[in-house]
Amino acid sequence: MLTKVLIVIAATAASIQTASGATDKILCYYASWGANRPGDGKFTPEDIDANLCTHVNYAFLGLNDDGSLLILDNATDIVNEGLKKVSALKKINPNLKAIFSLGGYAAGTAIFTAVSADATKRATMAQSAIEFCQTYDFDGIDVDWEYPLEGDRENYITLLTELKEAFEPHGYVLTVAVAAIPTDAAYDVPAMSNVLDVINVMTYDFHGSWSGYTAQNSPLYASPLDGEWQRDNLNANSSITHWILSGADPQKLAIGIAFYGHAFTLTDASQHDLGAPSSGPAPAGDFTDNMGTLGYNELCEFHKDGTIAWDDVQKVPYMYDDTLWVGFDNPESVGLKAQYAKDNNLAGVMIWSIETDDLHALCGTKNALLQAVHDNMK
Ligand SMILES: *[C@@H]1O[C@H](CO)[C@@H](O)[C@H](O)[C@H]1NC(C)=O
Numbered sequence: 001m002l003t004k005v006l007i008v009i010a011a012t013a014a015s016i017q018t019a020s021g022a023t024d025k026i027l028c029y030y031a032s033w034g035a036n037r038p039g040d041g042k043f044t045p046e047d048i049d050a051n052l053c054t055h056v057n058y059a060f061l062g063l064n065d066d067g068s069l070l071i072l073d074n075a076t077d078i079v080n081e082g083l084k085k086v087s088a089l090k091k092i093n094p095n096l097k098a099i100f101s102l103g104g105y106a107a108g109t110a111i112f113t114a115v116s117a118d119a120t121k122r123a124t125m126a127q128s129a130i131e132f133c134q135t136y137d138f139d140g141i142d143v144d145w146e147y148p149l150e151g152d153r154e155n156y157i158t159l160l161t162e163l164k165e166a167f168e169p170h171g172y173v174l175t176v177a178v179a180a181i182p183t184d185a186a187y188d189v190p191a192m193s194n195v196l197d198v199i200n201v202m203t204y205d206f207h208g209s210w211s212g213y214t215a216q217n218s219p220l221y222a223s224p225l226d227g228e229w230q231r232d233n234l235n236a237n238s239s240i241t242h243w244i245l246s247g248a249d250p251q252k253l254a255i256g257i258a259f260y261g262h263a264f265t266l267t268d269a270s271q272h273d274l275g276a277p278s279s280g281p282a283p284a285g286d287f288t289d290n291m292g293t294l295g296y297n298e299l300c301e302f303h304k305d306g307t308i309a310w311d312d313v314q315k316v317p318y319m320y321d322d323t324l325w326v327g328f329d330n331p332e333s334v335g336l337k338a339q340y341a342k343d344n345n346l347a348g349v350m351i352w353s354i355e356t357d358d359l360h361a362l363c364g365t366k367n368a369l370l371q372a373v374h375d376n377m378k
């Protein structure tokens with residue numbers, strides 16, 4: 001009887017906690033290759049402020065054909081002890097969770113489709129993930145499958161459910177990264193919401209050089225320039241609203257925040273407003289080496305003379321400097337996204353990715369973006 005009463009009380013306490021749960025998660029993706037960038041672009045695990053994140057998602061590991069986890073960069077992850085240094089951050093913040101992020105956009109979909117479709121491979125993946133967590137003192141995995149298609153729908157949920165069941169005795173965390181727009185064809189959102197600890201919604205890459213005109217990477221709200229479909233789909237608010245209407249518990253959702261911008265080449269330097277014609281992506285940055293995007297650190301290092309305008313409708317800034325135009329995020333806009341997470345009772349925020357923050361305080365404050373996220377979550 002006593003046991004029963006205690007169970008009832010425990011269950012009640014748990015459900016109350018879910019209903020009025022805190023917005024307190026800051027899931028920090030760390031791109032491990034940041035440790036190998038030149039000059040001020042170098043950002044090692046020791047540069048992570050362990051007290052500003054609740055989770056560090058180490059990007060990326062892969063999967064072998066049999067479903068077991070695969071170290072992709074032995075030099076960075078093992079020889080230079082990237083994994084060990086990330087788990088060591090838990091000595092600074094004992095509540096911090098270290099997570100292996102598996103996949104990523106470059107990994108493609110074939111391996112996930114194959115592993116999720118095969119019971120033996122799914123079991124191998126679960127067992128291997130547990131062994132990796134034990135070996136490297138990590139606390140769970142993040143499945144970054146970009147993206148499951150209609151034919152993967154059932155297998156995707158089966159994989160996640162079996163992983164979670166295997167993790168349960170160990171208390172390991174299971175998260176996923178998902179497309180901003182939930183397509184019912186691929187995502188069984190209510191089932192995902194049930195089984196996952198956090199759904200990281202990639203509310204960025206809404207516009208880029210492919211758009212043909214200047215527009216924001218990660219607008220919080222729609223632009224007056226948007227057509228109807230764009231208004232309802234291409235901003236963080238519409239995305240989070242979609243996920244909730246599709247059946248996600250808000251307390252499982254993390255709104256994505258980008259520490260980089262999409263960078264355009266203006267057709268004419270004198271036309272630099274939103275919607276200005278663009279001839280294509282801007283050249284790659286010296287640190288991130290990726291045509292059409294620039295890290296916040298690169299804006300601070302190389303474009304301090306750029307003119308910054310605040311887009312008060314979409315709640316994000318943009319910058320122009322001669323024929324360069326960048327829609328990005330600054331401390332103010334990331335703070336507003338953290339505030340949005342609180343206002344909507346979300347789990348918290350997810351960041352891609354913390355190693356392009358302003359580590360060297362060239363725009364003013366060390367790691368100003370992560371600091372602003374943290375300060376606005378309190
Ligand atoms: C990775 O590095 C470790 C440490 O130097 C070494 O023992 C191991 O053989 C390497 N593994 C691969 C696959 O290169």
Ligand SMILES: *[C@@H]1O[C@H](CO)[C@@H](O)[C@H](O)[C@H]1NC(C)=O
Pocket residue numbers: 221222232237238241
């Ligand atoms: C947020 O998105 C929802 C759904 O698209 C919309 O109804 C609402 O007006 C949006 N909020 C703002 C402030 O734009």
